[in-house]
Amino acid sequence: MEFARRVSEMRASEIRELLELTAHPDIISFAGGLPSPHSFPVKKIEELSLRVLKKEGTTALQYGATEGVREFRRTIAKRMKTKFKMKCDEENILITTGAQQALDLTTKIFINPRDLIVVEIPTYIGALCSFRNYQSKFLTVGIDSEGMKTQELESKLKKLGKEKRKKVKFIYSIPNFHNPKGITLSLERRKHLIEISEKYKIPILEDDPYIELRYKGKPLPPMKSMDKNGLVIYTSTFSKILSPGFRTGWIVASKELTRKLAIAKQGTDLSTNVFCQYVANEYIKTGSMDKHIPKIIKMYKKREKIMLDSLERYFPRECSWTKPSGGMFLWVELPKKIDTKKMFKEAVKHKVAYVHGAAFCVDNSGHNEMRLNFSNQDEDKIEEGIKRLANLIKKKL
Amino acid sequence: MEFARRVSEMRASEIRELLELTAHPDIISFAGGLPSPHSFPVKKIEELSLRVLKKEGTTALQYGATEGVREFRRTIAKRMKTKFKMKCDEENILITTGAQQALDLTTKIFINPRDLIVVEIPTYIGALCSFRNYQSKFLTVGIDSEGMKTQELESKLKKLGKEKRKKVKFIYSIPNFHNPKGITLSLERRKHLIEISEKYKIPILEDDPYIELRYKGKPLPPMKSMDKNGLVIYTSTFSKILSPGFRTGWIVASKELTRKLAIAKQGTDLSTNVFCQYVANEYIKTGSMDKHIPKIIKMYKKREKIMLDSLERYFPRECSWTKPSGGMFLWVELPKKIDTKKMFKEAVKHKVAYVHGAAFCVDNSGHNEMRLNFSNQDEDKIEEGIKRLANLIKKKL
Numbered sequence: 001m002e003f004a005r006r007v008s009e010m011r012a013s014e015i016r017e018l019l020e021l022t023a024h025p026d027i028i029s030f031a032g033g034l035p036s037p038h039s040f041p042v043k044k045i046e047e048l049s050l051r052v053l054k055k056e057g058t059t060a061l062q063y064g065a066t067e068g069v070r071e072f073r074r075t076i077a078k079r080m081k082t083k084f085k086m087k088c089d090e091e092n093i094l095i096t097t098g099a100q101q102a103l104d105l106t107t108k109i110f111i112n113p114r115d116l117i118v119v120e121i122p123t124y125i126g127a128l129c130s131f132r133n134y135q136s137k138f139l140t141v142g143i144d145s146e147g148m149k150t151q152e153l154e155s156k157l158k159k160l161g162k163e164k165r166k167k168v169k170f171i172y173s174i175p176n177f178h179n180p181k182g183i184t185l186s187l188e189r190r191k192h193l194i195e196i197s198e199k200y201k202i203p204i205l206e207d208d209p210y211i212e213l214r215y216k217g218k219p220l221p222p223m224k225s226m227d228k229n230g231l232v233i234y235t236s237t238f239s240k241i242l243s244p245g246f247r248t249g250w251i252v253a254s255k256e257l258t259r260k261l262a263i264a265k266q267g268t269d270l271s272t273n274v275f276c277q278y279v280a281n282e283y284i285k286t287g288s289m290d291k292h293i294p295k296i297i298k299m300y301k302k303r304e305k306i307m308l309d310s311l312e313r314y315f316p317r318e319c320s321w322t323k324p325s326g327g328m329f330l331w332v333e334l335p336k337k338i339d340t341k342k343m344f345k346e347a348v349k350h351k352v353a354y355v356h357g358a359a360f361c362v363d364n365s366g367h368n369e370m371r372l373n374f375s376n377q378d379e380d381k382i383e384e385g386i387k388r389l390a391n392l393i394k395k396k397l
Numbered sequence: 398m399e400f401a402r403r404v405s406e407m408r409a410s411e412i413r414e415l416l417e418l419t420a421h422p423d424i425i426s427f428a429g430g431l432p433s434p435h436s437f438p439v440k441k442i443e444e445l446s447l448r449v450l451k452k453e454g455t456t457a458l459q460y461g462a463t464e465g466v467r468e469f470r471r472t473i474a475k476r477m478k479t480k481f482k483m484k485c486d487e488e489n490i491l492i493t494t495g496a497q498q499a500l501d502l503t504t505k506i507f508i509n510p511r512d513l514i515v516v517e518i519p520t521y522i523g524a525l526c527s528f529r530n531y532q533s534k535f536l537t538v539g540i541d542s543e544g545m546k547t548q549e550l551e552s553k554l555k556k557l558g559k560e561k562r563k564k565v566k567f568i569y570s571i572p573n574f575h576n577p578k579g580i581t582l583s584l585e586r587r588k589h590l591i592e593i594s595e596k597y598k599i600p601i602l603e604d605d606p607y608i609e610l611r612y613k614g615k616p617l618p619p620m621k622s623m624d625k626n627g628l629v630i631y632t633s634t635f636s637k638i639l640s641p642g643f644r645t646g647w648i649v650a651s652k653e654l655t656r657k658l659a660i661a662k663q664g665t666d667l668s669t670n671v672f673c674q675y676v677a678n679e680y681i682k683t684g685s686m687d688k689h690i691p692k693i694i695k696m697y698k699k700r701e702k703i704m705l706d707s708l709e710r711y712f713p714r715e716c717s718w719t720k721p722s723g724g725m726f727l728w729v730e731l732p733k734k735i736d737t738k739k740m741f742k743e744a745v746k747h748k749v750a751y752v753h754g755a756a757f758c759v760d761n762s763g764h765n766e767m768r769l770n771f772s773n774q775d776e777d778k779i780e781e782g783i784k785r786l787a788n789l790i791k792k793k794l
Contacts, residue, residue, distance in 0.1 A: 001600055001628070002563065003657070004509050004531075010660050016463070037455030045458065046450045053443045058434030061442065061640035066413070097494055097644075097666040104665045108530065112401050129664030133505065134401075166399065203398055231398070243458035245671030247494075260400070263407050267526030268501045269494040273670045274642030 005113070006135050013125050014359040018344070022353035028385030030372040031353040033179065033328065035240050036303075039296045039375075044288050045243065045279065052278040064274035066266045067258070068095025068250070072281040076250050079284060084211075085225040086234070086252055094258050094265065097272045099209050099249035101265070102235035103130040103172075106205050108264045109257075110169040111136045118171040118202070120148050122331075122360030122369070124179045127172055127207065138362045139168055145322075147185030148173055150192040157200055170203045170233075171196075175223065177210040177327025180360050180371035184325055190223050197231045203257075206234045209249075212241050212293050214326040215301040230254030233261075238280050240328070241293055246276040300328065300375050306382045307374040314390035316397060321372075328375035331357075333368065338396050340370045352388040402510070403532050410522050411756040415741070419750035425782030427769040428750040430576065430725065432637050433700075436693045436772075441685050442640065442676065449675040461671035463663045464655070465492025465647070469678040473647050476681060481608075482622040483631070483649055491655050491662065494669045496606055496646035498662070499632035500527040500569075503602050505661045506654075507566040508533045515568040515599075517545050519728075519757030519766070521576045524569055524604065535759045536565055542719075544582030545570055547589040554597055567600045567630075568593075572620065574607040574724025577757050577768035581722055587620050594628045600654075603631045606646075609638050609690050611723040612698040627651030630658075635677050637725070638690055643673040697725065697772050703779045704771040711787035713794060718769075725772035728754075730765065735793050737767045749785040 015033070022029040052060050067073065073093040080086040080093075096102045103126070111117070113135035119127070121140050131138075139160075141153045157165060173193065175185040185193070197204050206223050224234035230253070237249035251261060265271075283289045304324065311321055311332070321332040332354075334340065340356035347353055357369025377385065412430070419426040449457050464470065470490040477483040477490075493499045500523070508514070510532035516524070518537050528535075536557075538550045554562055570590065572582040582590070594601050603620050621631035627650070634646035648658060662668075680686045701721065708718055708729070718729040729751075731737065737753035744750055754766025774782065 001598055002507075002566070004505070004507055004512075004566075006509075007506050007657060007661075010657075010664070012660050013663060016663070034460055037459055040455055040458045042450055042454040042458065046447060049446050049450070050443060053439055053446070057439040058437055061437040061439065061642040062434055063431055063636075063641040097670075100667045101665065108401070109404050110399075110401055112403075115401075126664070126667065131664075133661060133664040169399070169401075201398055239460075243672070244460040245458040247666060247668065247670045260404060260407075263409050264404075264530060266410060266413070267407070267523070267528075267530040268498065268665070269644060270497045270523065271644065273494075273644045273673060275640070275673070276670060 006133060009132050009135050011129065011132060013129055015125055015355055018355065021348055027348065027351045027353055028377065028381045028388065029353040030374070030377060030385060031355050032373055032376055034376040035244060035328070036299060036376050039299060040243050041288065041292050044283070044292065048279045048282045051282060052275065056278055060275045060278040062274065064271045064277065066271050067262050068093065068272060069274060069277045069281065072277045075281050075284050080252050084222050086222065088252050091255050092252055092258055094251040094253065094261050095272045095277055096235070096249045096251055097269055098239060098247040099207060099235045099237035100126055100130065102249055102251045103127050103205070103207065105261045105264050105268070106170065106233055107131055107134045107136065109260050116168045118153060118168060119362060120173070121363055122180050122357060122366055123172065124174060124207065125360055128362065140363045143178070143181055143183055145183065147175065147178065147183050147189050148193065150189050150196060154196055157196065165200060168202055170205050172205045172207065174207045176208055177213065177324050179327070180329050180331055182322040182324030182327055182330040184220065187220050190220065191226065194223055194226050198229055204232045206232055208234060208236045209240055210327040211236060213297060213300060215297060215304060217325045224252055230257065233257060241289060241296065242280060242283055246273070246280065248272060248276050248280050303374045303377065303379060303382060306379055307372065307386060310383045310386035314387050316390065316394055318397060319393065328373055330372050330374065332370050332372060334393060335397065336368050338393065339367050341367065343392065343396065347389065347392055350388045350392050352385045354389070403530060406529050406532050408526065408529060410526055412522055412752055415752065418745055424745065424748045424750055425774065425778045425785065426750040427771070427774060427782060428752050429770055429773055431773040432641060432725070433696060433773050436696060437640050438685065438689050441680070441689065445676045445679045449672065449679060453675055457672045457675040459671065461668045461674065463668050464659050465490065465669060466671060466674045466678065469674045472678050472681050477649050481619050483619065485649050488652050489649055489655055491648040491650065491658050492669045492674055493632070493646045493648055494666055495636060495644040496604060496632045496634040497523055497527065499646055499648045500524050500602070500604065502658045502661050502665070503567065503630055504528055504531045504533065506657050513565045515550060515565060516759060518760055519577050519754060519763055520569065521571060521604070522757055525759065537760045540575070540578055540580055542580065544572065544575065544580050544586050545590065547586050547593060551593050554593065562597060565599055567602050569602045569604065571604045573605055574610065574721050576724070577726050577728055577752070579719040579721030579724055579727040581617065584617050587617065588623065591620055591623050595626055601629045603629055605631060605633045606637055607724040608633060610694060610697060612694060612701060614722045621649055627654065630654060638686060638693065639677060639680055643670070643677065645669060645673050645677050700771045700774065700776060700779060703776055704769065704783060707780045707783035711784050713787070713791055715794060716790065725770055727769050727771065729767050729769060731767070731790060732794065733765050735790065736764050738764065740789065740793065744786065744789055747785045747789050749782045751786065
């Protein structure tokens with residue numbers, strides 16, 4: 001039995017293994033990346049599930065089109081168009097098995113072994129899993145307070161030379177409330193990234209799962225809404241606004257790309273869960289989603305505030321952290337001499353958990369950094385958890 | 398924008414395009430591969446969905462483990478063990494997004510471009526889509542009334558020579574009520590296939606979606622139950638016994654393979670729909686499934702009988718067809734001079750549809766053959782549809 005070459009480059013997510021360690025109820029964990037279970041509209045899902053089964057029973061339980069349920073694609077297209085100003089109709093929408101599948105399919109249609117994907121340092125671990133499954137290599141770009149350093153990207157692309165540049169297949173960006181950094185890509189940088197994409201004919205994979213979870217400030221337009229040449233593949237998901245267990249996400253892309261991604265999807269899973277597409281469709285169409293999202297925002301905004309206040313109060317001044325305008329995560333930088341991966345075991349002994357920064361970095365950096373999740377920890381635990389972490393860090397200084 | 402090399406080898410399923418043509422209500426279609434919507438236990442799904450939401454609400458809606466919900470894996474393992482005599486526990490089970498994903502993941506971990514997969518002539522089109530997505534090539538083996546011609550396979554493997562044989566990564570087999578042929582692999586051939594697999598160290602991908610739909614004769618043991626060396630990857634699905642829209646299937650494999658497949662799955666879609674895993678778990682555990690399957694069998698058995706009787710009555714004697722002991726399809730061979738692909742448009746004009754045989758054959762054969770589906774056509778339409786088809790064929794003789 002001999003495996004494909006790609007298997008040697010596949011890696012189990014570091015987070016996943018670590019989450020098992022932090023599952024103990026005594027541990028105050030900021031490690032996971034989960035929405036709060038209190039954010040799920042369980043009663044509404046009950047009601048909509050029954051309605052779907054009564055109204056569409058046999059259709060919702062039957063095989064469905066690979067592209068997704070037509071009416072649902074129409075609903076998504078309408079929302080993307082009216083709320084986010086994307087030029088699209090249902091033919092530009094592909095329903096995916098979570099946004100994770102959008103990352104997998106995009107990699108599937110673009111990446112030959114050793115092709116390059118532009119990724120931020122740090123970036124979403126799940127994306128790295130998808131990319132590595134196809135033996136991609138990476139062109140890395142840093143992040144500052146305005147998001148991806150697009151100047152750095154442009155000069156790196158220039159330096160590559162024409163032949164090597166052809167191997168850069170797409171730019172992966174998480175523009176809003178970045179996972180893990182919590183940073184939002186500024187309008188100027190969004191424009192610049194689109195310019196770079198057009199100049200070098202490199203598509204952008206715009207991964208936008210947190211866009212609806214803004215706690216302050218003015219929403220910025222998705223890059224997809226500025227995309228004149230069909231170079232942006234936009235993806236988002238119901239995981240943070242309805243249910244991650246539903247595994248329902250979508251892509252907005254040019255018709256040509258939507259078609260190619262759909263053909264790739266066909267052999268992958270035939271279609272996304274049809275029943276849940278119907279439920280999610282009703283969730284939007286009945287207005288339940290727009291009524292529910294403000295409740296999630298209220299809950300997470302409060303949790304973030306408690307975390308930020310506690311960091312301010314307890315963390316030593318040698319540390320700094322991001323102050324996200326939305327999403328589920330923030331990012332802490334500790335003094336260089338502290339290795340957050342090494343410190344993790346001690347943290348668990350102190351009954352608190354986080355994810356060490358290096359797990360998100362493909363360039364072997366991030367050793368003195370960590371990601372903290374605030375969406376999935378009860379309000380009364382957050383302060384205590386940050387206190388425990390602060391005490392541990394102080395001992396290291 | 399430059400795509401991956403694999404994209405040029407991807408193909409949209411021929412069936413899929415053709416199904417759009419046959420969707421008109423006037424057309425009696427034997428073309429699709431769908432279970433009958435009357436086979437879905439809609440009321441039971443309503444009941445179980447409510448129960449899951451009340452009992453497990455937040456867990457069933459949250460992210461779940463990539464391997465699947467532990468309790469569900471345990472339930473499946475128990476059924477595979479007690480009903481089908483497979484040596485397995487929950488650690489041998491991977492829940493997949495339909496059996497289609499099992500095909501995709503197996504290909505993902507085994508196939509480098511130009512590696513070989515053993516496929517039958519004819520074989521399941523969706524499998525060919527998965528395989529081609531990874532640029533596989535094929536080693537083809539014929540089927541007779543006992544299923545895959547294992548002697549032919551063995552002599553082809555012998556002739557390959559050692560180096561070339563190393564490129565044969567797995568044997569794809571649909572042992573029960575084969576799609577599209579309707580044939581069942583005999584016990585002797587099952588044993589022989591296992592022998593070949595062991596002798597040449599080539600894993601078997603045993604795709605068994607129809608196993609529960611046997612209408613006559615004695616059940617045969619799955620090859621997985623005879624597998625002593627962890628060489629069989631077994632997959633089945635809830636698509637034909639609960640709901641295809643649920644996209645819920647599973648793999649039974651050695652722990653080593655289960656782990657590798659799970660790592661590949663992680664980057665693909667994180668996990669299968671969690672909510673539907675809970676519902677399917679209840680469906681088995683409450684005994685509802687074992688009560689429901691006999692109803693499906695009764696319905697399909699009757700439909701198959703009507704189709705076989707009608708073929709006997711109306712089809713010219715130059716034609717022959719398989720007489721499946723279960724499943725959803727049968728296979729018709731027409732006189733050599735009839736090209737079923739060319740005849741298709743005329744068939745649609747005669748308001749009847751089928752899938753032409755060549756669509757299932759990677760070796761450019763099957764031109765005078767066709768697949769007929771009997772599970773998804775109302776009883777009173779089957780005779781009329783076969784009559785229309787017979788009239789058309791008679792005109793060609």
